[in-house]
Amino acid sequence: MKQIRVLLIEDHFLARMALHSVLSGHPQIKIIGEAGDGESGISMYRQLRPDVVVLDLRLPRISGFDVITQLRKEFSSVRIVVLSNYQGSEDIYRAVHSGAMAYLTKDASGEELLNAIQNVDRGLRYLPHVALDRLAQRMPAVELTPREKEVLVCITKGRSNREIAEDLNIAEKTVRIHVSSVLDKMGARDRTQATIYALQRGLVHLE
Amino acid sequence: MKQIRVLLIEDHFLARMALHSVLSGHPQIKIIGEAGDGESGISMYRQLRPDVVVLDLRLPRISGFDVITQLRKEFSSVRIVVLSNYQGSEDIYRAVHSGAMAYLTKDASGEELLNAIQNVDRGLRYLPHVALDRLAQRMPAVELTPREKEVLVCITKGRSNREIAEDLNIAEKTVRIHVSSVLDKMGARDRTQATIYALQRGLVHLE
DNA sequence: CCCCGTATAGGACATATGGCCCTTGTCTTT
DNA sequence: AAAGACAAGGGCCATATGTCCTATACGGGG
Numbered sequence: 001m002k003q004i005r006v007l008l009i010e011d012h013f014l015a016r017m018a019l020h021s022v023l024s025g026h027p028q029i030k031i032i033g034e035a036g037d038g039e040s041g042i043s044m045y046r047q048l049r050p051d052v053v054v055l056d057l058r059l060p061r062i063s064g065f066d067v068i069t070q071l072r073k074e075f076s077s078v079r080i081v082v083l084s085n086y087q088g089s090e091d092i093y094r095a096v097h098s099g100a101m102a103y104l105t106k107d108a109s110g111e112e113l114l115n116a117i118q119n120v121d122r123g124l125r126y127l128p129h130v131a132l133d134r135l136a137q138r139m140p141a142v143e144l145t146p147r148e149k150e151v152l153v154c155i156t157k158g159r160s161n162r163e164i165a166e167d168l169n170i171a172e173k174t175v176r177i178h179v180s181s182v183l184d185k186m187g188a189r190d191r192t193q194a195t196i197y198a199l200q201r202g203l204v205h206l207e
Numbered sequence: 208m209k210q211i212r213v214l215l216i217e218d219h220f221l222a223r224m225a226l227h228s229v230l231s232g233h234p235q236i237k238i239i240g241e242a243g244d245g246e247s248g249i250s251m252y253r254q255l256r257p258d259v260v261v262l263d264l265r266l267p268r269i270s271g272f273d274v275i276t277q278l279r280k281e282f283s284s285v286r287i288v289v290l291s292n293y294q295g296s297e298d299i300y301r302a303v304h305s306g307a308m309a310y311l312t313k314d315a316s317g318e319e320l321l322n323a324i325q326n327v328d329r330g331l332r333y334l335p336h337v338a339l340d341r342l343a344q345r346m347p348a349v350e351l352t353p354r355e356k357e358v359l360v361c362i363t364k365g366r367s368n369r370e371i372a373e374d375l376n377i378a379e380k381t382v383r384i385h386v387s388s389v390l391d392k393m394g395a396r397d398r399t400q401a402t403i404y405a406l407q408r409g410l411v412h413l414e
Numbered sequence: 415c416c417c418c419g420t421a422t423a424g425g426a427c428a429t430a431t432g433g434c435c436c437t438t439g440t441c442t443t444t
Numbered sequence: 445a446a447a448g449a450c451a452a453g454g455g456c457c458a459t460a461t462g463t464c465c466t467a468t469a470c471g472g473g474g
Contacts, residue, residue, distance in 0.1 A: 011314075012313060012314045013314070013315070013316050013317060014222065014225040014226070014229065014313055014314070014315065014317075014320075015221065015225060015313070017224075017225045017228045017229050017317075018221040018222060018224040018225030018228070019221070020228065021224050021225070021227065021228035022221065022224050085292065106219060106221055106222070107218075107219045107220070107221070108220070108221065109220050110220060110221075110224075113221075145449085145450060145451085146450090147450075147451065147452095148450095155399070156403065157403070158395075158396070158397075158399050158400035158403050160396075160397070160430075160431095161430075161431070161432095162430090170451085170452065170453085171452070171453055171454090173452080173453050173454065173455095174451075174452050174453055176431075176432070176433095177451085177452080177453080178451090178452095179431085179432075180431095180432060180433070180434095183432075188365075189365070189367075189432095190365075190367070190431075190432080190460085191399050191431080191432095192362070192365050192398050192399045192402055193365035195399055195402055195403065196363070196364070196365050196402065196413070199406065199413055200413055200414065206403070206406055206407055207407065352419085352420060352421085353420090354420075354421065355420095367460075367461090368460075368461070368462095369460085377421085377422070377423085378422075378423055378424085380422085380423050380424065380425095381421070381422055381423060383461075383462070383463090384421085384422080384423080385421085386461085386462075387462060387463065390462080396462095397430085397461075397462075398461080398462095
C-alpha cells in the first residue's frame, strides 16, 4: 500500500506535536519533514518533493499565502492542505485562490485532517461546510482597489479622516471618497462597522 | 520520584493531542484525565483530584474563567495552568485574578509548559514575560461600570448611539454619557478606537 | 446625615462623518 | 477613438458623534 509522504510547515511547537502524533499514528501517512517557517518549508519541499504539504497560514517572516504562491510557481502540481486558526472568509478565499486544495481550522478532528490529506493527495479539493459557507458568504466579493485597501487599513488602526489624509499625502476630501466606497462595498454604515467586518472577514488582523 | 498527576481540559482535538504527546513523553508527568468541556472537566476534577489542571480558556458552554472560579470555590488549593490562544491583557488579568497560577499562550514551547506545570505543582506562579508585560500594560485599569461595559459591547457590535439607546431602553443622551466615559477610561478618541482597543485587550471577542 | 459613585437626562455646541453632486487626469481595454 | 476603472479633489449639507455644564435619584460607607 502506497504511503502518502507529508511535509509539515507550522511554526507553533504544540501544533507541530499535535500534527505529528495524529498523523504518525496512521499507517497510510508518513511525515517526511517538518519546517518551522516558510523559507525552510519551501527549501524542504524542493529537496523532498512530498505528496502533500500541511501548511499553517500565520508564519514568521513570510506568510503561508506566499508559501502557496511560491510553491505553485515552481511546482504547479503541489498539493497543499491549509490548517489555520482563522475562519475569516478572506483567508479561506485567498488560500483557495492561491492554490490550496483544502482548508481546515484548528478545531478539526483527526478524521477530517486525514480525509483532507487523502483527498488532496488524489488531486481532489477538500473544503468543509463551514469553509464553503464562508466562501459563499463572501461571494458578494466586491474587490477593494489598492487605495481603498490602504484606507481601510488606516481605518482599522483608528485613524481619523484627517490623519489618513496626512498618512497618504492626499486631501481629506479624497479620503472621504475612499471611505465612502469602502463602506459601500463592505456593506458597512460607518467606519466602526467597517472595522468589525474587516476583522471578522480576515481582511485585516489585529496587533 | 513523585509524578505530577495532570488533568487536561481542552475542547480542541488537535490541541489535546499536542498536550498529550508533549506531556506523556515526560516521565515526571502523568495525564490522569482529559475533558473536552468545562462541566465534565469539573466533575473529573472532583473524582480524580489531580495535582495540576491544564485549562483552555475558550470552551463550549461554560468558559474557562467559570471553571477556574468554580474549582477555586470547591477546592481552594487547586493548581491551574491556563493555556490560551489569546494574549489580550484582559484575559490574562481575569485568569490570574480568578486564581490561575500560570498563563501560557499556545505558541509556548514544551519546556515552558513543563516548567509551568512543575512550578504550579509546587504552588508557585509561572507567568512569562509577555504575560507580565500585558498585565503591567493593562494596569491603568480603570474599571468600567456594568452599564459602561454593556454600552461598550454594543459599540463593538457596530451599533449607533440611537440603536444602543433602544437596546438598553434609555435616552440617547444617556448613551452619549456612557460612551464618553468609556472613551475616556479606555483612552480612546472615538468609538472605532474603543472597538479596536477592546478587541486587542480581550475585553470583548469577535463572532 | 452627608458624600460619593452610578445611572439617568436635558441644553448647547464644535466637529467629524458620510452622502450627493460634479470635474480632471491617467491608464487600460475594447 | 471611445469606454471604463482608478485616483484625486471641490462644494454643499444632514446627521452622528463627542464634550461641557447642570440636575435628579438611588444606594452604600463613613
